[in-house]
Amino acid sequence: MLRVLDVTVRFGDSLALDDASLEVADGEVLAILGGSGSGKTTLLRVIAGLHVPDTGSVSLDGVDLAAVPPHRRGIGLVFQDHALFPHRDVLGNVAFGPRMRGEAPEVAARRARELLQLVGLAGFEHRAVGTLSGGEQQRVALARALAPEPRILLLDEPLGSLDRRLRDRLLDDLATLFAELRLTAVYVTHDQAEAFALGDRVAVMRAGHVAQVGTPDELWSRPVDEDVARFLGMANVTEREAVRPEAVRVQPAVGEGNGVVERADRAGPVVRLRVRLDDGRALEAVDAAVDHPEAGDRVDVEIDPTGIVPLR
Amino acid sequence: MDRHRGSVGRALAVGVPLAFLGLFFVYPLAAILGRGLRGEGDAPLDVLTDTTTLQVVWFTLWQALASTLLTVGVALPAAYVLGRYRFRGRNVVSALVVVPFVLPTVVVALAFLAILPDGLERGWLPILIAHAFFNVAVVVRVVGTSWAGLDPRIEEAAATLGASPAQRLRLITAPLLAPALASAAAIVFLFSFTSFGVVLILGGPGYATVEAEIYTQAVRLFDLRAAAVLSLVQLAFVAATVWVAMRLEGRVAPSPPRPEVETLRPVRTGCERLFVGASLGGLAVFLGLPLLVLVERSLAVRGGYGVDAYRALGRPTSVLLAAPWEAIVNSVVYAFAATAIAVVVGGLAAYAIAERRSRALDGLVLLPLGASAVMLGLGFLIAFDTDPLDFRSSAWIVPVAQALVAIPFVVRVMAPTLRSIDPHQREAAALLGAPPARVRREIDLPIISRGLAVAAGFAFAISLGEFGATVFLARPDNPTLPVAIFRFLGRPGEVNVAQAYALAVCLMAVTVVAILLVERARPRRGGWF
Numbered sequence: 011m012l013r014v015l016d017v018t019v020r021f022g023d024s025l026a027l028d029d030a031s032l033e034v035a036d037g038e039v040l041a042i043l044g045g046s047g048s049g050k051t052t053l054l055r056v057i058a059g060l061h062v063p064d065t066g067s068v069s070l071d072g073v074d075l076a077a078v079p080p081h082r083r084g085i086g087l088v089f090q091d092h093a094l095f096p097h098r099d100v101l102g103n104v105a106f107g108p109r110m111r112g113e114a115p116e117v118a119a120r121r122a123r124e125l126l127q128l129v130g131l132a133g134f135e136h137r138a139v140g141t142l143s144g145g146e147q148q149r150v151a152l153a154r155a156l157a158p159e160p161r162i163l164l165l166d167e168p169l170g171s172l173d174r175r176l177r178d179r180l181l182d183d184l185a186t187l188f189a190e191l192r193l194t195a196v197y198v199t200h201d202q203a204e205a206f207a208l209g210d211r212v213a214v215m216r217a218g219h220v221a222q223v224g225t226p227d228e229l230w231s232r233p234v235d236e237d238v239a240r241f242l243g244m245a246n247v248t249e250r251e252a253v254r255p256e257a258v259r260v261q262p263a264v265g266e267g268n269g270v271v272e273r274a275d276r277a278g279p280v281v282r283l284r285v286r287l288d289d290g291r292a293l294e295a296v297d298a299a300v301d302h303p304e305a306g307d308r309v310d311v312e313i314d315p316t317g318i319v320p321l322r
Numbered sequence: 323m324d325r326h327r328g329s330v331g332r333a334l335a336v337g338v339p340l341a342f343l344g345l346f347f348v349y350p351l352a353a354i355l356g357r358g359l360r361g362e363g364d365a366p367l368d369v370l371t372d373t374t375t376l377q378v379v380w381f382t383l384w385q386a387l388a389s390t391l392l393t394v395g396v397a398l399p400a401a402y403v404l405g406r407y408r409f410r411g412r413n414v415v416s417a418l419v420v421v422p423f424v425l426p427t428v429v430v431a432l433a434f435l436a437i438l439p440d441g442l443e444r445g446w447l448p449i450l451i452a453h454a455f456f457n458v459a460v461v462v463r464v465v466g467t468s469w470a471g472l473d474p475r476i477e478e479a480a481a482t483l484g485a486s487p488a489q490r491l492r493l494i495t496a497p498l499l500a501p502a503l504a505s506a507a508a509i510v511f512l513f514s515f516t517s518f519g520v521v522l523i524l525g526g527p528g529y530a531t532v533e534a535e536i537y538t539q540a541v542r543l544f545d546l547r548a549a550a551v552l553s554l555v556q557l558a559f560v561a562a563t564v565w566v567a568m569r570l571e572g573r574v575a576p577s578p579p580r581p582e583v584e585t586l587r588p589v590r591t592g593c594e595r596l597f598v599g600a601s602l603g604g605l606a607v608f609l610g611l612p613l614l615v616l617v618e619r620s621l622a623v624r625g626g627y628g629v630d631a632y633r634a635l636g637r638p639t640s641v642l643l644a645a646p647w648e649a650i651v652n653s654v655v656y657a658f659a660a661t662a663i664a665v666v667v668g669g670l671a672a673y674a675i676a677e678r679r680s681r682a683l684d685g686l687v688l689l690p691l692g693a694s695a696v697m698l699g700l701g702f703l704i705a706f707d708t709d710p711l712d713f714r715s716s717a718w719i720v721p722v723a724q725a726l727v728a729i730p731f732v733v734r735v736m737a738p739t740l741r742s743i744d745p746h747q748r749e750a751a752a753l754l755g756a757p758p759a760r761v762r763r764e765i766d767l768p769i770i771s772r773g774l775a776v777a778a779g780f781a782f783a784i785s786l787g788e789f790g791a792t793v794f795l796a797r798p799d800n801p802t803l804p805v806a807i808f809r810f811l812g813r814p815g816e817v818n819v820a821q822a823y824a825l826a827v828c829l830m831a832v833t834v835v836a837i838l839l840v841e842r843a844r845p846r847r848g849g850w851f
Contacts (some may be wrong), residue, residue, distance in 0.1 A: 037799070060753075079752070081754075081755050081756055081758075081760075082755075086753060086754075087749075087753045091746060092750070093747050094747075095747055095750075095751075096769070097768045097769055110756045154750075158755055269788065295719075
């Protein structure tokens with residue numbers, strides 16, 4: 011079990027981490043979800059031992075890690091920019107960790123080959139890392155971090171720089187891999203879809219502080235406040251409640267109607283509607299029909315009470 | 323990581339270069355300047371306002387400016403060609419252009435003596451041409467590399483916004499290249515300003531740079547005070563230039579350099595072919611002809627050609643207290659020793675500068691570039707003649723002095739290479755279980771090894787050609803090649819001159835071999851060269 015307790019990190023006058031606390035159980039994947047500047051990367055660096063916090067502690071299985079330098083922590087990190095070693099080929103990169111554990115070159119190479127197989131890069135052993143595509147580099151970085159069998163794997167927005175389709179595919183691969191290897195992992199991202207897809211639990215970070223932790227369902231059903239609800243991607247958020255777009259029913263007005271459609275944009279299979287109610291409120295709605303209201307149409311708007319999420 | 327790293331290595335990296343420069347640069351220079359200023363002669367202020375001094379300073383300034391302009395003019399077309407076109411032999415061109423830069427001044431001066439028509443071979447014009455010959459490499463390499471790193475899409479974007487080629491050059495390319503151009507120009511100015519060997523041989527009466535005048539005052543007229551005042555004047559100008567150069571370099575280009583595969587395009591149209599051919603051909607003639615003439619002269623004997631001059635190198639001569647071939651051996655041995663010293667001291671300094679971005683150390687290691695080599699040589703003689711510092715007659719005083727001149731180059735090559743190491747790679751290695759010492763060995767060392775090779779090559783070439791300080795320190799029975807050449811030149815007689823040419827060819831050959839070895843290891847980014 012990894013425990014981060016009240017960690018604070020200052021850069022000059024600004025607080026990168028402000029009393030951040032977390033727990034990650036063995037075999038659990040915790041996704042850390044936060045915008046840029048929320049302190050999520052700093053938190054990973056503190057866990058890895060790359061940054062010494064001003065206050066607070068990090069412990070693994072009850073042992074405080076303050077005195078343990080990064081190379082003895084047994085914590086793996088997949089960097090956002092991959093940080094592959096440019097002077098070594100793919101195999102040399104992946105075999106680096108096993109070699110550092112003192113394994114014989116053949117053993118290290120065998121282990122590296124296993125990992126390359128696992129990430130689907132068998133046959134890439136002697137490619138120069140500079141010739142790989144973004145997705146391939148990402149897989150090499152993952153294989154390299156896994157090769158020395160870390161107790162915990164940290165991933166810093168590993169899919170951030172990839173295009174959407176590749177990202178979706180790698181996301182599936184990662185989820186399968188995490189489950190297969192029963193990995194304990196901390197996965198940092200700014201994308202709620204990634205966080206919900208990979209995280210057994212999700213921690214939402216804001217201004218260096220962990221605002222809320224829970225399973226995806228818990229978060230989605232009871233976001234702690236307006237900000238978290240917005241960050242999770244909820245629409246129609248007010249101070250006290252959030253209304254799910256799919257709970258907003260929009261019908262062509264039978265009589266006068268109670269609102270007007272301001273925008274209608276197709277987003278894949280559904281149409282997103284923005285409706286201005288006559289009382290001045292704006293609501294987002296989702297219509298799955300092909301035959302949907304257009305901008306300017308008068309409409310009847312009803313809200314399904316089961317789609318209202320109260321904010322604590 | 324920040325607090326886990328050892329501080330012993332850091333202290334060494336700062337301490338060793340500081341101690342070395344303090345003992346072998348600041349102390350002897352201070353000693354000779356102190357002795358000069360306190361000694362007999364005109365009051366310092368009188369020296370400063372003397373018409374000769376003013377004339378010398380004025381000449382030094384304008385010839386340095388003119389040399390810089392000429393060099394930039396000659397080099398820019400080639401810099402453009404290397405910065406924008408991909409063609410077979412591009413790397414060879416980029417390697418060969420460095421050869422003149424590391425050739426000993428004495429050799430180049432000799433070459434121009436041989437090539438220029440009678441009546442024109444001495445004066446300001448040959449000095450300017452020789453300076454351009456030397457320094458073309460600086461502009462071609464610095465500006466060419468920067469040009470090759472410019473993203474062509476920026477210009478393309480300007481084109482789609484309606485900018486004509488001339489407007490693109492003026493509004494996009496020129497401002498983006500300005501830091502590299504200014505930095506290269508500053509270096510050329512510095513080298514031309516402190517020029518010594520070239521001016522001594524090609525200047526003739528009435529044309530002296532500050533450095534040449536220091537030599538005349540100190541060695542021929544025994545006026546140490548005038549020499550000391552002139553040294554301070556030179557040091558002030560050099561410090562100002564270094565300061566300006568560092569400010570200009572500090573203005574980093576806004577976007578990171580693009581890899582050359584993306585920026586270079588093949589030579590396609592006939593027009594382009596003509597331009598590339600003319601630029602490189604012109605440069606080849608300018609740089610190659612003097613060297614060919616040098617070889618030709620060394621082979622010329624009465625009425626024909628032969629290797630008589632080379633044969634004579636094996637026989638003892640009254641000009642030296644040794645056989646001329648021994649000068650070759652001496653030069654190579656000294657250069658190896660100087661290279662070892664320069665790489666260790668300069669490498670440590672580069673490490674300290676790259677890690678802590680210490681501007682003070684950065685400036686201090688650059689100063690030997692501009693300090694008067696003559697005064698440094700004389701300073702060694704008076705500073706190290708009493709116990710416990712009586713090194714005057716020890717053999718390693720020569721490599722130490724040569725290393726001082728080479729250290730700025732080592733630092734300039736190594737510091738950018740060290741800075742280019744992505745800190746994430748060190749962190750990644752640590753997280754994979756590598757202790758700090760292992761990180762240095764597995765990550766830092768392989769990445770900087772090419773830079774190390776380049777630095778060593780430059781240090782070697784520079785030590786080989788060092789003249790200003792060595793001429794005072796090399797013992798008469800242990801001359802180096804440039805010193806031997808200078809001695810032969812000072813004697814009348816066709817045989818002596820032919821032997822000077824033959825030795826110059828030997829020196830050129832050793833230098834070229836060293837540089838070609840270095841080029842094989844040259845990294846593709848960063849640094850001056």
